[in-house]
Amino acid sequence: MKKLLIIGFLSLFFAPLAQAQLGIKGGLNVAELTGREGESSSYKAFYHVGVFYQANIIGPLSIQPEVQYSLQGGNLKSAYTNYDSQLHYLTVPILAKLTVGPVFIEAGPQFGVLLNANQSGNLQVGFTEDGQPAYGNESRPATSNFKRGDFSVVGGVGLKLASNFSLGGRLVAGLNDINDAKNLTGINDPRLQNRVFQVYAAFQFGDGRR
Template sequence: MKKLLLFTFISILGYTHVSAQEVQFGAKAGLNFASVFGDRTDNFETVTAFNYGVMAEIPISNVFSFQPEVLYSGQGYSFGDDTVALNYLNVPLMAKYYVIKGFSLEAGPQLGFLLNTNDDGLGIEDDFNTVDFGVNLGLGYKLDNGLNFSARYNIGLTDIDDVEGFSGTNKNGVFQVSVGYFFF
């Protein structure tokens, strides 16, 4: 069994070769449909905001790639006539598996840093944790000319609330659609 595992590992390494010319760099932008789920969120509604940033795609094999990104991401929620905007700098680290040419399944962790909040004067801007961790699951399609499309869902794993005396847990949930272009 050990010999089979060693042979498999060496075979994979034999097919794994990345040169600087194969790494692609690009930019992307799109829409977020975001909300918060957890305790006492029954009346929370989805907000629509923007995402934009840069990305790289690093081939690992013919069917696997690694795609790190740095994105500005508008998130938050609304309730009644009030909106709480949570603006993050997110760093998704996506693994991509190409099912067929151009079409990929994507998954990976994401680390987010809260840049600022806008709470429509509710006075809760200091009630949020500054770091958010989540997992992304999605689909992508890349054309030969570098144009690409993606849809993913970010499942928040970290309690975003930092409210003294609140024992509940609330987490981000963001559906994201994006269009991007790999320049080189």
């Protein structure tokens, strides 16, 4: 009897995993950096690719952790500067997913780790002899200008077009200040936050029952 109870408990615990599906995904990032005073931000097109694991919890509800390589950033422009920032992230969204027929909605937190960053365009490069800012067109590493961690919230909708193929769209809104740069006078720059609109295609391996 005791063995039967243990087997029954393990069956309940591992049942959702038995129905889980691995998948791959990728698509377009339309991203900007927001929050810097004195500079206007605009969106730039980048991309993301990744893998995910969808496990059924109960009925139409499932949980979907992912691991993605996500290139994002944006353009910042002022009266004297006009440059692009490219931020290379490893991101881990952990999403709750509700599927009704072919339609699904998903939401949850996302954790990001900055791998690398660079900036290119018309940037402040120093000061002139009389102490005025000097600007020039250059491309330079910028990893040290940004904090390594990023925390975001994710919300999105999608459509399953076939048993194993789906299309979706998401908004990824950064919550914390990712700026870690000091300007050339030694004063901290204003806050910067990531904002990314994603459009993606996904393919799941398995029987495609969800």
